[in-house]
Amino acid sequence: xxxxxxxxxxxxxxxSPVAALTALLAQLRPDDAGDFVQATSNLRALxxxxxxxxxxxxxxxxxxxxxxxxxxxxxxxxxxxxxxxETFAQVIKRRIGERLLPPARSSSHLAxxxxxxxxxxxxxxxxxxxxxAVWQQLWQALAWxxxxxxxxxxxxxxxxxxxxxxxxxxxAIGLEPELVRxxxxxxxFESPFLHLSAEALQFVESARAAMTDPALQxxxxxxxxxxLEQCEQLISRLRKVAGESGVSISLTYHLLRLEQHIERxxxxxxLLDPGLGPATDGTxxxxxxxxxxxxxxxxxxxxxxxxxxxxxxxQVTEHAGRHGEHYIAENRxxxxxxxxxxxxxxxxxxxxxxxxxxxxxxxxPLIWEALAFxxxxxxxxxxxxxxxxxxxxxxxxxxxxxxxxxxxxGNGKPHMxxxxxxVAKVARTQLVAILGNVLVAIPVAWLIAVxxxxxxxxxxxxxxxxxxxxxxxxxxxxxALLHAAIAGVYLFLAGLIAGYYDxxxxxxxxxxxxxxxxxxxxxxxxxxxxxxxxxVEHNLGGLAGNFYFGMLxxxxxxxxxxxxxxxxxxxxxxxxxxxxxxxxxxxYQMPLQLILPAVGGVVLIGMxxxxxxxxxxxxVALRSRKLRGHDAxxxxxxxxxxxxxxxxxxxxxxPQRHDP
Numbered sequence: 001x002x003x004x005x006x007x008x009x010x011x012x013x014x015x016s017p018v019a020a021l022t023a024l025l026a027q028l029r030p031d032d033a034g035d036f037v038q039a040t041s042n043l044r045a046l047x048x049x050x051x052x053x054x055x056x057x058x059x060x061x062x063x064x065x066x067x068x069x070x071x072x073x074x075x076x077x078x079x080x081x082x083x084x085x086e087t088f089a090q091v092i093k094r095r096i097g098e099r100l101l102p103p104a105r106s107s108s109h110l111a112x113x114x115x116x117x118x119x120x121x122x123x124x125x126x127x128x129x130x131x132x133a134v135w136q137q138l139w140q141a142l143a144w145x146x147x148x149x150x151x152x153x154x155x156x157x158x159x160x161x162x163x164x165x166x167x168x169x170x171x172a173i174g175l176e177p178e179l180v181r182x183x184x185x186x187x188x189f190e191s192p193f194l195h196l197s198a199e200a201l202q203f204v205e206s207a208r209a210a211m212t213d214p215a216l217q218x219x220x221x222x223x224x225x226x227x228l229e230q231c232e233q234l235i236s237r238l239r240k241v242a243g244e245s246g247v248s249i250s251l252t253y254h255l256l257r258l259e260q261h262i263e264r265x266x267x268x269x270x271l272l273d274p275g276l277g278p279a280t281d282g283t284x285x286x287x288x289x290x291x292x293x294x295x296x297x298x299x300x301x302x303x304x305x306x307x308x309x310x311x312x313x314x315q316v317t318e319h320a321g322r323h324g325e326h327y328i329a330e331n332r333x334x335x336x337x338x339x340x341x342x343x344x345x346x347x348x349x350x351x352x353x354x355x356x357x358x359x360x361x362x363x364x365p366l367i368w369e370a371l372a373f374x375x376x377x378x379x380x381x382x383x384x385x386x387x388x389x390x391x392x393x394x395x396x397x398x399x400x401x402x403x404x405x406x407x408x409x410g411n412g413k414p415h416m417x418x419x420x421x422x423v424a425k426v427a428r429t430q431l432v433a434i435l436g437n438v439l440v441a442i443p444v445a446w447l448i449a450v451x452x453x454x455x456x457x458x459x460x461x462x463x464x465x466x467x468x469x470x471x472x473x474x475x476x477x478x479x480a481l482l483h484a485a486i487a488g489v490y491l492f493l494a495g496l497i498a499g500y501y502d503x504x505x506x507x508x509x510x511x512x513x514x515x516x517x518x519x520x521x522x523x524x525x526x527x528x529x530x531x532x533x534x535x536v537e538h539n540l541g542g543l544a545g546n547f548y549f550g551m552l553x554x555x556x557x558x559x560x561x562x563x564x565x566x567x568x569x570x571x572x573x574x575x576x577x578x579x580x581x582x583x584x585x586x587x588y589q590m591p592l593q594l595i596l597p598a599v600g601g602v603v604l605i606g607m608x609x610x611x612x613x614x615x616x617x618x619x620v621a622l623r624s625r626k627l628r629g630h631d632a633x634x635x636x637x638x639x640x641x642x643x644x645x646x647x648x649x650x651x652x653x654x655p656q657r658h659d660p
Contacts, residue, residue, distance in 0.1 A: 009059030017063035033122030036129035081294030124293035132282035167200035192230035342436025344389035350444030353577035374554025381546035392433035445580035466585035473601035488612025498545030511537035572606030
């Protein structure tokens, strides 16, 4: 490291400092980007060398000053790490293109030289892991007081220009038509977005004048900070309104850009504050870590997608979560209502299974068969929704968002007890719903099969088909569990689709637009049109989710056949109904080696349906709240403790005074 410092000391004035600084950083870079101990040790070694050698610290200071003076800095402060004014799709497209063919670097722009110096793809990991105190010790070792005050002027001028650019962008983003449409008050004359640019111009002109004439007093940034705080309050209100009126990727993208630019402007203002130096304030080093990460990840498509969609995912899962509240029985009355709703769904599934078997006997062309199967499922599930019945396997995707919301509130012991009680409520509601579906689907399917045989003289399906159905439910001798997992994925997707369409109905004001259609008012009358619009507002998501879920179930087998892949679906309610149809076809003379694995398969199919859909839905719900799987780990001992102390609560709600 001494040799590199000597190189900086003997550098010629016309020689670019980038190569020497890049070599120095290569020495500081740890062998493993995650090894913060080695990174800290390397920085402390540099601090020690600078502290004992005045020529070395003067050489490094001069290299940094020359780098800043010879390059344009504004782009680094106003662009690096901030979303641009491109659309979400354009950003994704540009990043893919730049990953394949990186743009040329300019020697006159600090942002490009910064990328050459921090060229390690994982430099952001060790830079961010080093404690602020270590960076401050290095800054103090450079002894900046040995330089004249004028040495900092080029950087201050560039930072002032960055203030103007950032405030102009904040004002422009804050008055985007989409934001104004969601929250019209944002463009009032008193809006802080309108005043921010004017205040910034006054602040910058005052600071420049003070640099030219030391006798003048520069204005402080207090008024700008007040306006920024008001802007953030408006953003909070806008998010609250958007949560009720729906969101879009575009709206979410604008809000994310706005928050990023406000945060960056705060950092730049702190760097300009003469009362806050890097030796005592860590803003410079926090910004450094942020800039290094942005430079290292500037071609990452994943970062843009994750950052932009987290908030959108939260709103979609929130809409699903609101439905999830209806899938959780709080008391015995609601528990009994859930049982009745599940039994109603079991009744309809018995007939849906019949139609599926009859459609299969028609041997339609593949595409038409897939469409017929899909419509059978889709229309059946939509009928179940319209009649306010419940399919048990759809509950996990809906209730996961509710559980994630409670996890997000905190991790104290009282909170964990509350969350464990919520899990118990979900478990007993899920259990009664499954029993309601299965215990009605089996006898209904049996009655249909017996009636069909009595009327036609032949069972619905022959013995060969019945044997095939039973074999397909064998968890060991077939791919039944894989197919059940595929159905679980579809159940999860159905929950997301329902949340998406609920959000879309509100955001696009579909109910209001329906109610205003002249031809629909003439056809149905004004009163019926309003009722239809009200129904769509509260049920579009449920209907859409059920429709897509049914179509996915129906076409999977055909898609698998066309692709030559073993794709199919298994759903617990339909699998249990098929047992009855098979039993009648066999005239109840089924061999044990066939029926026992099939019955066991039905149980395992149900468990797989539930576990896959719930885990996927919980994962998305946690991600949408910036949580991870380990945040849910403290829940496990709390649930186990409750299961040991009150096992009955997982089966049936405890009695209450008002329960019948």
